[in-house]
Amino acid sequence: MTEAAPMKAADLFDLTGEVALVTGASSGLGKRFARVLAANGAAVALVARRKDRLEALAQEIISGGGKAIAIGADVGDEAQMKAAFDAAESALGVVTILINNAGISRASHLIKGDVQGWRETMEINVEAVRANAVEAAQRMTKAGKGGAIVNIASILSFGVGRWSGAYAVSKAAVMQLTKVLGFEFARHGIRANALAPGYFSTELNADWLAGGGAEMMNHIPMRRFGNEGELDGALLLLAAPRAGAYITGATYVVDGGHTLQIAGV
Ligand SMILES: NC(=O)c1ccc[n+]([C@@H]2O[C@H](COP(=O)([O-])OP(=O)(O)OC[C@H]3O[C@@H](n4cnc5c(N)ncnc54)[C@H](OP(=O)(O)O)[C@@H]3O)[C@@H](O)[C@H]2O)c1
Secondary structure, three states: OOOOOOOOHHHHOOOOOOEEEEEOOOOHHHHHHHHHHHHOOOEEEEEEOOHHHHHHHHHHHHHOOOOEEEEEOOOOOHHHHHHHHHHHHHHHOOOOEEEEOOOOOOOEOHHHOOHHHHHHHHHHHHHHHHHHHHHHHHHHHHOOOOEEEEEEOOHHHOOOOOOEHHHHHHHHHHHHHHHHHHHHHHHHOEEEEEEEEOOEOOOOOHHHHHOHHHHHHHHOOOOOOEOOOOOHHHHHHHHOOOOOOOOOOOEEEEOOOHHHOOOOO
């Protein structure tokens, strides 16, 4: 060990010079992630299908002194995503941080045989995450740069729920995919990690959390769902080149202790 001076937190988590592409930046967690990355110095490429929302967010970031571009694209469409990476690159530079956040949840029981819901879930939550990670890594390598990939998993990567069979399988796959990416990309100076949030109220689940899902709070040791901003620290840790320098292939749980308990014990 050398005697290097300890860094200040602001320097450890500084993202100046980084270009971050955030999928699903039009609402919920992705919108917050884009704001946090921009607030810490990254130029941000905002990707989702609802481009009007992205444009409003880009405007907000730019008027706050940051750099941002709104790019309308469907993560399930390979050509659209290649074009999105091209647009990000020509406006801001090579993407060095990818936040693979876009995701869907289709409530159903597998026995109902909803093959379309299963396929859509795998296409958006798994296949698009793989394709984006590979696209980003190939571009970084070609440019002679390293970088960081953060995939958004879930506490359903570790266990299963009542209505969410396809979603739970997809998020378990995201966790395993993250290990493979971390392993394969390490030699290229690219880290890949996942963030596994517990429950945060967003468009994805607000109705359910306010209704039938509210009962779940009794099983969370902190007795509440997550609040906006409570993923910021973990996101920055995994994304920042200095703070996260030796972290790869990991899945970080941020859930108020939700996954700690074995039911009935
Ligand atoms: N909220 C939670 O409690 C929670 C917990 C664990 C994990 N997560 C994960 O966190 C991520 C974000 O979820 P959220 O809660 O923030 O939900 P949300 O508010 O519904 O946001 C989902 C985002 O994904 C985008 N998206 C969906 N399909 C897309 C597609 N085909 N192409 C491009 N973008 C697409 C949506 O944008 P457009 O509709 O504009 O395209 C939207 O911006 C998801 O991966 C989710 O599984 C959430």
